[in-house]
Amino acid sequence: MSVVDRQEWDVVVVGAGGAGLRAAIEARERGARTAVICKSLFGKAHTVMAEGGIAAAMGNVNAGDNWQVHFRDTMRGGKFLNQWRMAELHAREAPARVWELETWGALFDRTRDGRISQRNFGGHEYPRLAHVGDRTGLELIRTLQQKVVALQQEDFKETGDYESRLKVFQECTVTRVLKDGERVSGVFGYERESGRFFVLEAPAVVIATGGIGKSFKVTSNSWEYTGDGHALALLAGAPLLNMEFVQFHPTGMVWPPSVKGILVTESVRGDGGVLRNSEGKRFMFDYVPDVFKEKYAESEEEADRWYDDPDHNRRPPELLPRDEVARAINAEVKAGRGSPHGGVFLDVSTRMPADVIKRRLPSMYHQFKELADVDITAEPMEVGPTCHYVMGGIAVDSDSAAARGVPGLFAAGEVAGGMHGSNRLGGNSLSDLLVFGRRAGWHAAEYAGERASARPRVDDTQIDAAAAEALRPFSAEGEEPADGPPENPYTLHQELQQTMNDLVGIIRREHEMRQALEKLAELRVRARRAGVEGHRQFNPGWHLALDLRNMLLVSECVARAALERTESRGGHTREDYPAMDRTWRNVNLLCRLADPSGGFAAGDPVRGQISLTRETTEPIRPDLLALFEKEELVKYLAEEELYE
């Protein structure tokens, strides 16, 4: 058996972005000894890339805002597929989570009377996003990082050890959740620097690993976004919910090729930027769907008046939810009205003075200047859709963030499903991280506390199996040469990204998704032969070979669920079923590992590794339904739901 370093903790948090750090802070404050596992360096998580802001109905800029309005906007944005209790908790608790950050040292941009400023964003009825220029995610992660340090300083004073109650394991990756029977017993992982394996024993594990964007070629996501947490949950026996819903952010950079996909914040539009096609037309006016007709301006004049007088004018259609804008851009490009590099034009240069642009959108100014030689104060940007966020994720209990079916497993942030329904509104991600990160940390600490005297046992055979799995890439060469030569993990990754981009992308067709499932089966077989050179110390080829397992699992979930859902809704658009279908409104699709024993038919495209089941969602609570007008509800809900 392998010699593996073992430690005991009460709560282990996998992931050190916004959700993971918020969970860790909460668990530690509630008395649990908490370990945080961080795939990168502490403070580098993908959360730093969030730009626009944190949505919270504080009502600082428009006093008409409150949690009910925020809840309504969130449900509309998600096309009513949201796990409504999550949307309710999120809308109710977000303001407290933002204010709390100030007490930890965050410095948001201010209103004239000294409160936290709030900006407009797509799908939000009022200015709602607390922000710091266009680097809000950095402020969030740094504030949480510094709060972790503050707690460590307290512990140092008391115990003489900074890490006695809260420790960050930097540059470590978890490859397996360990179990004692049905219950979680800890995690198995490796340290990048040394390549050594370790086991953290704990009754409660919070998964907060973010998203899956690195399975797509054009993406705004960073290298860590390989669906690790989604896969860990599946492998531990927990189901994933509604994985077909993948958000393509409408505005990513399209040129030069090496930066294709890098995000252009929605704040550009929130602050007045407009979208034009090659004919100079503000085309979004042609793409307002019926369900949103009453809320959006019909003329440029009305749209332009809205910025100064939102009470008497309707909002510009550039501020429709992201799925609508992304589809519209896609359609314009397809119709031959795109920009030279295959996007459309996003212009602030004719809308605001140069100094205002530089002050409000400093990162965007910098990004285009440095990477594309474009001065956004003088000329328009070229933008197009980029894979940005997965709405689907681990199925969780709304109040406790507990994963379904695996006692001791919790999930928060992007890796958890349900909150955003079929499409997430901008700004609702950072608030989601804080609200449900805290809840996950709270309930994980409580769960661990209840089991302090009867901790689950870690099974040595699971450790050995995990170690063998992790070491397989080093022995690919020479093992069963009849299978074929070792595969280059980088090549496999590129093929996977191309497959998902082309065949399960923004517009989906049945035959293409079937083709994708076949290609995924082929890649699964080849990935078993992924081989690496060199040794275990900081070896990126090895890390990628291990991440491939996760990306392949998650990609199969996306493709299978997308094939099953025969309608278009939010982040799932079917060319062969272009309309939203009310009978699908209350249907969740759950993905489970087909053969949890591990002997799955990896090479069989029909069986694959994932099985799908349908489930009917819980009816929306009547007092929450009463927040909407009947006329609006009939557009979304099936007849029988309306009369219940």
Next chain:
Amino acid sequence: MSSYEARFKVWRGDVQGGGLEDFEVEVNDGEVVLDIIHRLQATQAPDLAVRWNCKAGKCGSCSAEINGRPRLMCMTRMSVFGRDETVTVTPLRTFPVIRDLVTDVGFNYTKARQVPAFVPPEGLGPGEYRMMQEDVDRSQEFRKCIECFLCQDTCHVVRDHEENKQAFAGPRFLMRVAELDMHPLDAAEESGLDRKRTAQDEHGLGYCNITKCCTEVCPEGIRITDNALIPLKERAVDRKYDPLVWLGNKIRRRPASSG
């Protein structure tokens, strides 16, 4: 679009030692140094160790020295080099090498822990904070820091002086002290903590002789020396006893140069 073959020298090795390795590698229009490093991984050196995350200049992971200058690889475009120029990429010199371009930046995390955290004002609950934009502007500039540690790498106090690392927090964390000291609601003083004093006594502010190297390499354009370190020095000691403050003021009055 035009491609060409570029010559690269990349430092490879570990704590035991190493050296520059030569590569010839394809470069395409619009690419940055990090793209080329990734191409080397995918085609020639699969185990070439490098840190990176966002590839958009926001996370500060891919710091290295390119032709001897500390830079982010993701924000260094290949077009700034001539096509026949050899591009040399080496790890940050101030920190111990782990492998190839990856260094042990633990120094920075140790220093971060030594700066006492924000002290919330008594009697103000969540949601009751009121601060004017002009009062948070200064600290906000410092909070733009992405912790790439290029300033820490270039600072000559520690660059070739391992012995100073104990006493000196480096520009990034002296700036953190300045940020908290300038925070309109930080209640450190009320709690008996004099941040200016600790900057001098515990974080080695006196070692800094304001040569502005840190400001020059900052990818966020933060004016570390002018806006954080010099004001902190001014607050920390009586100006007439610190000739460097006098000198700094002279330098500061020059018109702002580029870079």
